[in-house]
Structures are given as structure tokens and as C-alpha cells.
Amino acid sequence: MNKVMDVDTLKKIRKFAEEKNHFVKRPTAKKHIDNAIKYGSVTNAAKTLTASGNPITRQSMDTSINITVRNAIAAGFEDKSLNVRATGVAKSKRWFVTSAQNNSLVHQGFVETIKVFCQHMNAEPIAIMTRYANPDKFHRGAESGVEWDHSIDGWYLDKDVSLGPKLMIAGDVKIGATSGNPLGGLDLIGRGKSMIVGHGQLQMRLVATPHGVDPKMLHSTGSCTLANYGRSQTAMKAREHHNLAGLYVEMRGEAFYIFQVEADKNGHFYFLNEHFTPDGVTNGHRPLAYVIGDEHRIHMTDKEKECLWGKDGPVETLNPECLVRHDVDDFYTRNHHHKDDLMLSMHKEKTGARLVEDELRDTASYLNWTSKGRTSYVVDSNHPNAFGKWLNRFQPKNDISNADFYMRYMGHKGLFGDSWADDDFTYFMTKFLPANERAADNVVFLTRNDQVLFAGVDITHHGDKGANGARGSANSFSKAYLKMTYGHSHSPSIFKGAWGVGTWAMKMTEQYAKGIGSWMVMDNIIYPDGARCMITHINGKWRA
Numbered sequence: 001m002n003k004v005m006d007v008d009t010l011k012k013i014r015k016f017a018e019e020k021n022h023f024v025k026r027p028t029a030k031k032h033i034d035n036a037i038k039y040g041s042v043t044n045a046a047k048t049l050t051a052s053g054n055p056i057t058r059q060s061m062d063t064s065i066n067i068t069v070r071n072a073i074a075a076g077f078e079d080k081s082l083n084v085r086a087t088g089v090a091k092s093k094r095w096f097v098t099s100a101q102n103n104s105l106v107h108q109g110f111v112e113t114i115k116v117f118c119q120h121m122n123a124e125p126i127a128i129m130t131r132y133a134n135p136d137k138f139h140r141g142a143e144s145g146v147e148w149d150h151s152i153d154g155w156y157l158d159k160d161v162s163l164g165p166k167l168m169i170a171g172d173v174k175i176g177a178t179s180g181n182p183l184g185g186l187d188l189i190g191r192g193k194s195m196i197v198g199h200g201q202l203q204m205r206l207v208a209t210p211h212g213v214d215p216k217m218l219h220s221t222g223s224c225t226l227a228n229y230g231r232s233q234t235a236m237k238a239r240e241h242h243n244l245a246g247l248y249v250e251m252r253g254e255a256f257y258i259f260q261v262e263a264d265k266n267g268h269f270y271f272l273n274e275h276f277t278p279d280g281v282t283n284g285h286r287p288l289a290y291v292i293g294d295e296h297r298i299h300m301t302d303k304e305k306e307c308l309w310g311k312d313g314p315v316e317t318l319n320p321e322c323l324v325r326h327d328v329d330d331f332y333t334r335n336h337h338h339k340d341d342l343m344l345s346m347h348k349e350k351t352g353a354r355l356v357e358d359e360l361r362d363t364a365s366y367l368n369w370t371s372k373g374r375t376s377y378v379v380d381s382n383h384p385n386a387f388g389k390w391l392n393r394f395q396p397k398n399d400i401s402n403a404d405f406y407m408r409y410m411g412h413k414g415l416f417g418d419s420w421a422d423d424d425f426t427y428f429m430t431k432f433l434p435a436n437e438r439a440a441d442n443v444v445f446l447t448r449n450d451q452v453l454f455a456g457v458d459i460t461h462h463g464d465k466g467a468n469g470a471r472g473s474a475n476s477f478s479k480a481y482l483k484m485t486y487g488h489s490h491s492p493s494i495f496k497g498a499w500g501v502g503t504w505a506m507k508m509t510e511q512y513a514k515g516i517g518s519w520m521v522m523d524n525i526i527y528p529d530g531a532r533c534m535i536t537h538i539n540g541k542w543r544a
């Protein structure tokens with residue numbers, strides 16, 4: 001791939017280096033580069049000078065030209081005539097955005113599949129140009145230069161482009177190719193606009209905004225070039241997290257929808273119910289699992305339920321084999337977080353949210369009707385766990401409304417339960433309720449020590465608890481050797497192998513999760529090959 005540096009490129013580097021005053025301190029470098037131009041190429045010049053019988057001269061020439069080239073690249077040199085840029089990007093409404101690293105081969109299978117996808121979707125392919133000065137490369141000889149694989153000429157982008165009033169591609173933001181956190185510190189760049197940057201890792205992070213304003217989204221793309229890094233510890237980590245991936249973006253009015261696309265080792269990929277290869281597209285592929293953002297059922301409005309479960313919603317449309325449910329019950333009626341909040345307690349009393357049994361029974365009914373035709377995995381989560389905490393602390397004479405239920409429940413568990421230590425939410429759903437109201441057999445309640453994998457993705461963890469009793473976080477989950485999709489934070493993110501979903505409980509922000517925030521309605525699909533994609537709901541829609 002590395003192009004033998006020709007005289008024209010050498011002349012451009014010489015001119016660039018002169019403008020940057022590189023030769024002031026390195027007059028010998030100027031002499032060597034002049035020799036290379038005089039003899040037609042770096043290689044020819046080196047051979048000629050070696051033929052003079054002085055290998056030290058060649059080594060010196062190699063080194064000084066390499067330093068010149070390296071400094072020129074570090075100062076921003078590139079030969080803009082070498083690669084063809086994308087045109088008319090802002091005129092389209094659909095894009096497939098990936099990145100490509102300099103002096104690296106593209107993955108031909110992925111590139112051919114992207115072409116099929118773009119033709120099928122009427123989308124524009126974009127490759128943000130990323131740069132990496134592999135330190136190994138400069139010690140291999142004087143053949144160097146900065147260029148990108150010509151097989152995707154016409155896709156390249158190296159400047160900022162607005163895709164709409166709320167979204168931009170930040171093609172001019174240069175992020176270190178080996179950065180482990182490519183979205184770090186970008187919060188203010190682009191002001192209020194969401195932003196896509198080019199980087200070998202597929203990542204996503206939200207920036208908190210005031211209530212009522214959509215959070216600002218930061219995305220990095222993954223890459224269509226093969227992993228091509230050096231041998232340092234930093235480079236090895238970059239290689240490990242290099243994603244053959246891109247983002248499919250579609251726009252409707254001011255609203256945009258971004259879908260992650262992760263390719264397999266052949267470059268083939270799923271998008272919703274379709275599977276793409278260089279040979280074409282096939283339909284009717286069911287996702288293995290659909291991980292729903294924290295539900296907190298009691299807070300979901302009828303409109304939100306229609307968006308998620310209705311005819312045009314993602315569950316009906318995509319027909320996943322399984323559902324994964326986080327914080328499906330809020331335990332709003334008697335949640336310990338509110339026990340000292342008199343005003344909120346009075347609000348609950350006035351609005352009829354005071355009977356624990358009713359809330360749990362409604363959740364059982366909701367689980368049954370939403371799980372028809374597929375298996376629901378109910379993840380052990382902190383909000384359903386609040387029921388057990390409430391039982392531990394309950395004083396009947398202090399809460400007469402719930403005293404009757406408390407005594408009936410405790411009596412039932414004492415008579416029929418296997419162990420007092422069994423999880424109370426699961427016991428209520430599967431044993432306490434009468435047979436015609438219980439959670440059906442296709443609703444599976446997980447414990448925190450279970451492990452359910454979908455094509456290698458672990459869906460068992462809610463996200464509140466991390467390793468060895470510590471609090472969970474994207475950073476700690478990213479260090480688990482398995483890929484994970486988890487919930488809990490309500491602020492969705494993608495960080496290496498750890499993908500966190502959002503929440504459907506946006507109504508909570510009106511009562512007690514107040515102030516600026518980055519909660520968002522976002523779910524996660526797991527495809528049959530273990531690739532994943534976020535489904536984002538904006539203004540009741542998830543597609544443009």
C-alpha cells in the first residue's frame with residue numbers, strides 16, 4: 001500500500017518543510033531531500049549514495065528525510081491531490097459514515113458490503129480521514145508519505161459538514177488514532193450540535209443538557225480500514241478495540257436517527273431485519289434480543305407504550321426472539337428514595353399511587369401482555385429490589401393502607417416459600433399472585449449470579465453493581481472480558497464492549513430527576529452474529 005514517494009510528493013514536502021522553518025535547524029536534511037529530488041526518488045538517491053561506498057551516508061540521508069517527513073506529517077502535511085473527496089454530502093438525507101486511516105488497506109469485504117447497503121438505502125458513503133504516524137514505519141526506510149486507500153476515492157471527508165441543524169460530521173477534528181477515549185473532552189465542540197467524529201473505535205456518549213432539550217450526542221465511527229498500529233502498549237490497545245464498523249444516519253426534518261453497524265470478520269453486517277453482503281441483501285432476520293431501556297412501567301405514558309409496543313414500534317417491526325427488561329417495576333408507591341419527601345408522598349396519595357400490591361400486580365399484567373410470542377428476561381434490578389427493602393423495614397401501624405397486603409404476603413411466603421432469602425419481586429410475580437395473574441412461563445426472572453449470553457453478549461447485569469461490590473460503570477464493565485449490554489444509568493453510552501441502554505421513564509425527570517441531564521429513550525438490538533445497534537426514540541419515532 002505504501003506508495004514509493006515520488007518527486008512531486010518530495011517537492012511538496014520540501015516546500016511545506018521550508019515554510020515551517022524545518023530546515024533552519026536541519027540544513028543537512030534539506031541537502032538530502034534535494035538529492036532525493038535530483039536522483040528521481042528517495043530510493044534511487046539512497047542507492048546512488050550507497051554505491052559511492054559510504055553506507056553511513058545512506059543511513060544519515062534516510063534518517064534526516066524520515067525526520068523531515070515525520071515532522072511534516074505532525075505539522076499537518078498531506079498531499080490533498082492524492083485522494084478524492086466526497087462531494088454534495090450536505091444535500092443527502094441518508095449517509096453511511098465510517099473512517100479510514102492513512103496508509104492502511106481497506107477491508108475489501110466491508111467496503112463492498114457498504115456499497116450494496118448504500119445502493120439499497122440510497123445513502124451516501126463517507127469515510128472520515130484519520131491519521132496515524134506509526135513509529136515503526138519511519139525506521140523501515142525512506143519510503144513514506146501520507147495517503148489513503150484509493151479503492152474508496154470519492155468517500156473521503158476531512159472537513160466539518162452540517163448534516164442538519166442539530167447534527168454535524170466533525171471531519172476536521174483530528175483525534176489520536178490510539179486514543180482509548182476518542183470522545184473525551186469534546187463536549188463543547190460544535191456547541192449544541194450533536195457530532196460524529198472519525199476514529200477506529202465505535203463509541204457513543206451523551207452530553208447533559210437542560211430539561212426539555214434533546215441531549216447532545218457524541219459518536220465515533222469505527223473504521224473501514226484494517227487495524228494497522230505499531231507495537232507499543234498504547235498501539236496494542238488500539239488494535240484490540242479497533243472496530244470494523246460505521247454509522248448509518250437518516251434525517252427527517254431536524255430529527256436525526258443514528259444506527260451503529262458492526263461488521264463481522266468478512267465485512268458482512270446486519271441492519272435491523274436485513275443482512276448485507278457483497279452479493280446483496282436478505283430480509284426476515286430476527287434479532288436475538290431486544291434490550292429495552294429501563295422501563296419503570298408506572299412512569300410510561302400511553303403514548304410511550306404505543307411507541308414501544310404499537311404496530312409501527314420496534315418490537316412489532318423487528319420481531320426479536322427475546323426481550324430483556326431493566327427496572328421494569330419502579331416500586332414508585334413506597335420507594336425508599338422518597339420516604340422523607342412529604343410533598344411527593346402527598347402527591348402519590350392524591351394521585352392514587354399508594355398501594356404496593358396494585359403496582360406490582362399491574363407490572364405482572366404488563367409483563368404478560370408485552371411478552372406474548374417471545375421470552376422476556378427480567379434483569380434483577382435495583383428498583384424491583386426496593387420491594388424487598390420495603391418489606392425489611394415495614395411497620396404495619398405506620399402505613400395502614402399497605403398493612404393488610406404486607407401481612408398476607410409475609411404469611412404466604414412463610415407458608416409456601418422455599419426460603420425467606422428468595423428474591424421478593426420474583427416471589428410475588430411467580431408464586432404470590434393467583435395462577436391467572438402470575439407472570440407466565442415465558443417471563444424469566446434472572447438472579448445476579450445467572451449468565452445469559454446472546455451471541456457472546458452478556459445481558460444479565462443491570463448496571464448498578466460492578467465488580468467485587470463496587471458501583472457499576474461503563475469503564476468497569478468495559479474491562480469485563482465479555483461484551484455486555486446493561487441498564488441503570490438512563491444515560492445511554494457505548495464504551496468499548498460495554499453498551500448501556502437509556503430509559504423510557506422520562507416522566508421521572510418531571511418529579512424528581514430534575515436539572516440538566518442526559519437521559520434518553522434508547523434501546524439495544526443484539527443481532528445473530530453478536531453485533532449490536534442502538535435504537536433511539538425521538539419525538540415518538542425511531543426511524544426517519
Ligand SMILES: [Fe+2]
Pocket residue numbers: 294295296326327383488489490503
Ligand atoms: Fe432505572
